Amino acid sequence: MKRRDFLSKAAIAGLAGGTALLAACNDDTKKAEGGKGEANQAAAPAQVGKTVHWKMVTTWPPKFPILQTGAEDLAKRVEVMSNGRMKIDVYAANELVPGLGVFDAVSQGTAECGSGSPYYWAGKDPACQWFSAVPFGLNAQGLNAWFYSGGGLDLWDEVYGQFNLIGRPMGNTGVQMAGWFNREINSIDDFKGLKMRIPGLGGKVIARAGGTVVLLPGGEIFTSLERGVIDATEWVGPLHDLRMGFYQAAKYYYTPGWHEGGSCLDVMFNKDKFNALPSDLKAICEAAAAQTNMQALCDFEAQNGAALKELVEKHHVQVRKLTPETLADLRVLAREVVAEEATKSPMATKVAKGFNEFQKQWGSWADVSSRTYFDTMSIGV
């Protein structure tokens, strides 16, 4: 999913209104965060002072699994850790502001915080995109290492700071799928003339490969695919894709998601409001964001496997790998696209430089360690 899904209220309404999507909603993902009222033998809870009451606006439909429920989890964590001194009411897209309005709403302080994914705000500064995902870029583990230990968060602070915002990772989809296709993709040439719903940088790559990029709100994708208005679409991964019912409309499910190798979801805070918090509440917000970031990735990782199994075993979906040659050709085009994007603002140039340097250094280690171990570990699966 990318920001162009959110270019209008209709887009959000489409997402929220899709029956397949509604079927995806899962109340079970709201986890209890620990009860109240047990014996307090050690320390009195914190209840002095005024209560901080904040609003969080998101880009997600109500109950959207892991993403909207993750935002709600963050709010619950903050409330429990602060013993009720800080409450955050979470509003899904359109409940308070439209999905596309989240950035401005938080920037201006209409809401104190919000959630989405940084690349939705490429129109504010193209630099935002590197904090979500760029084609053939860092995966979730690499992205988190860049953020927390490689200077990424400092760059993010600089970019969002231009808009009176502070952004923090609050989840990651893990490696997405390349998408659903009504025809086989055996080489880069098979993208020629392909009508594909794929927004953002991925779409620019497909366009460069000769495809026709179609932009559709979430709620219209299934029907368009079923009726042949489009030949292919990307979405997220097995968990979310299963619930969209794409397997009923397309035969081939391709991997890997070269365009989104681990898309970061964020929480953004109004900078003035955040800076006015006392140190303990600031730290609680930071910790809740990090905890939710970890939890969301784990939920995707744990649940995608079962969904993939259901897609294959129950719905007879054919999982295919894009060939190394196809991926190599896409990567050449992606590098052109990303390099061009990096020239579009001074911050984009700076962030792209930091990202690329980190990917090179971390990648050389990941190549020796994680990649090699994956090969070893996977043989026996």
Added chain:
Amino acid sequence: MKRRDFLSKAAIAGLAGGTALLAACNDDTKKAEGGKGEANQAAAPAQVGKTVHWKMVTTWPPKFPILQTGAEDLAKRVEVMSNGRMKIDVYAANELVPGLGVFDAVSQGTAECGSGSPYYWAGKDPACQWFSAVPFGLNAQGLNAWFYSGGGLDLWDEVYGQFNLIGRPMGNTGVQMAGWFNREINSIDDFKGLKMRIPGLGGKVIARAGGTVVLLPGGEIFTSLERGVIDATEWVGPLHDLRMGFYQAAKYYYTPGWHEGGSCLDVMFNKDKFNALPSDLKAICEAAAAQTNMQALCDFEAQNGAALKELVEKHHVQVRKLTPETLADLRVLAREVVAEEATKSPMATKVAKGFNEFQKQWGSWADVSSRTYFDTMSIGV
């Protein structure tokens, strides 16, 4: 590193006293967690009630990078989030109790919490080992998904609950290296007669391959390798290995760490003491653990790359991959070892079953997603 490093005070002293290791200590890793005293315009901090003052005992030498400093980071996070209502004094190995005494000290309440790695306590219940790492088992991402979203933490609660303990992940080394070798390893046969310092389950595999497993405290490894008392040793990864100076004593640095594909470090709480905390402090401890868990893995991931570069470019270390055939042969032996270990206690049987089921399901997804993307992403590095 495994529990047998910690079988005596001498082992810990050896680790702590090694000059190479002392050179590894880095005060910069102590990060500021946010200042105090800024304007509190929104809510008064929490300072009512008695202060909770806890002791944390660890298995690590003072200032041991990422591991001991991570434990100190956790304590700082808890203090800031609780606005000083909860303070944890952190003691390195031997400062209050010996490294091997941590489990009992926390179980009995001599200290309220502690840090190490679960497999150090295999002697208490062999089931503990699955929460750290088993040969060819889940990597860091899989292990975290199992813990937080696949039932792993429930099993951990059950195992540690037998000892009045609660355990939580508080870091992960990521994929370790297979070790330093004075001779080439081209097949499983090359382990025959090899004198290798490799404790734990990995050691049992090497013994089954015909190697001679030598147990040595950390401080004696370098000298033993240099003098030919041993032919090979495993340790952690580039960051820690560089500072141990192994490159001066062995020529070949093999990957991947099939025996520790992502070893989990933990924080353990005395269960009675933890349960007596008010809900907010419980949640703060949980969040601080999760945040530290993420940070430690990111620190390893971000810093290992630079260390590996230094090893290769400055010290001319030869990085070699174990051949797929060697790894396949090791895996056969590892499965025998792990299966035997799973029969050694009722909880080990139960935990191994849960672990294996999760690895199978998650692995099928990781194979399609993360592994495939790694191949794609890495081509360009």
